[in-house]
Amino acid sequence: MALKPHISVQASDFDLQSEVDKLTQGRKDIGAVVTFTGLCRDEGGKLKALELEHYPAMAEAQLNQIAQKAAKRWPLTGLTIIHRFGKIEPGANIVLVVTASSHRRAAFEAADYLMDYLKSEAPFWKKEHLADAEDGDWVQSKQADIDDLKRW
Amino acid sequence: MTKLVYFAWVRERIGFSEESVELPDDIETGDDLMRWLKTRGENFEHALEYSDQIRIAVNQEHIHHSEKIGAANEIALFPPMTGG
Numbered sequence: 001m002a003l004k005p006h007i008s009v010q011a012s013d014f015d016l017q018s019e020v021d022k023l024t025q026g027r028k029d030i031g032a033v034v035t036f037t038g039l040c041r042d043e044g045g046k047l048k049a050l051e052l053e054h055y056p057a058m059a060e061a062q063l064n065q066i067a068q069k070a071a072k073r074w075p076l077t078g079l080t081i082i083h084r085f086g087k088i089e090p091g092a093n094i095v096l097v098v099t100a101s102s103h104r105r106a107a108f109e110a111a112d113y114l115m116d117y118l119k120s121e122a123p124f125w126k127k128e129h130l131a132d133a134e135d136g137d138w139v140q141s142k143q144a145d146i147d148d149l150k151r152w
Numbered sequence: 153m154t155k156l157v158y159f160a161w162v163r164e165r166i167g168f169s170e171e172s173v174e175l176p177d178d179i180e181t182g183d184d185l186m187r188w189l190k191t192r193g194e195n196f197e198h199a200l201e202y203s204d205q206i207r208i209a210v211n212q213e214h215i216h217h218s219e220k221i222g223a224a225n226e227i228a229l230f231p232p233m234t235g236g
Contacts, residue, residue: 038236052235053160055228058212083235095236115236121214123228124235125160138161141232 005067005079009059011086014096023078023100030077034107036097036115042090048131050139052085052094055123059083066117070099073113074106081114083124116148158199159230162206165199175221182208182217185227205232 006022008014016037024030040050063081071079078100088094097114101107126139157170179185186203189196200206208215209228221227 054235055157055159055209055212055230057226058209058228061212119236120233122235123159123209123230123233125231126234127160138231139234141234 003071003076003079005064005071005081007060007063007067007080008082009054009056009063010082010084013084013093014082016096019080019082019096019098023080023098027077027100029102030100031102032104032107033078033098033100034104034111035099036095036111037093038095038115040088040090040092040094043128046130046132047090047128049090049129050088050094051127051129051136052088053125053127054083054085058123059085062122063118066114066121069117070110070114074099074101074110076101076106076110079110079114081118083118083122085124087129113152116145116152119145120149154224155226157226157228159228162199162230165195167195180220182210182215182219182221185221186217186229189229200229206230207232 016035020033020035024033067079067081076099080098082096084094097111099107099110127136128139129136153172154175155170155172158166163169176188179188186200186206190200207230208217210221210224211226
């Protein structure tokens with residue numbers, strides 16, 4: 001059976017445990033679940049909030065393409081990607097990746113791969129709102145994120 | 153008519169998020185499009201100043217600058233992505 005990833009681009013928060021439960025409910029073939037959660041950090045007290053802009057017509061489709069690439073490469077039996085947009089404060093969730101497989105290696109590697117590709121190919125942009133400034137600035141993309149793609 | 157959409161600092165520098173334009177016939181590639189856009193005013197010149205950084209999506213699919221635009225309904229221009 002082809003894998004049907006659960007992809008969501010949403011303003012609202014998500015709950016890690018309920019997303020894992022949704023993926024594993026009633027299943028007896030899953031031997032490993034790996035989750036990655038990306039949170040908003042306050043950069044040592046400097047950051048008041050992140051504002052995430054996205055390209056609605058493209059974001060879900062692009063996440064789905066990345067998910068399909070991962071599913072071709074590893075024998076995944078479940079896959080969830082949730083990415084939030086809008087204003088997100090320090091301590092709050094930004095992104096969730098859940099991968100399920102029969103064995104751990106596929107689940108670990110696929111989660112890592114999905115995050116690398118998501119960072120460089122999914123149409124989201126972060127703007128920083130600082131605690132001591134009126135106007136925010138856009139987060140610059142990092143060479144390290146581009147280099148990470150070369151691992152695959 | 154082709155819909156052009158802009159995001160993040162590209163959108164801010166241009167000053168609006170979308171428009172419908174009649175693309176000149178000699179625009180074939182992403183590079184051609186950016187060259188033409190830069191002639192449309194200082195705001196475009198500023199937004200697309202470092203054009204090698206700008207990403208282009210045609211009908212919601214990433215393309216390289218040298219690729220042909222083809223029959224595009226919607227073309228998006230935006231900075232490198234910083235999600236995740």
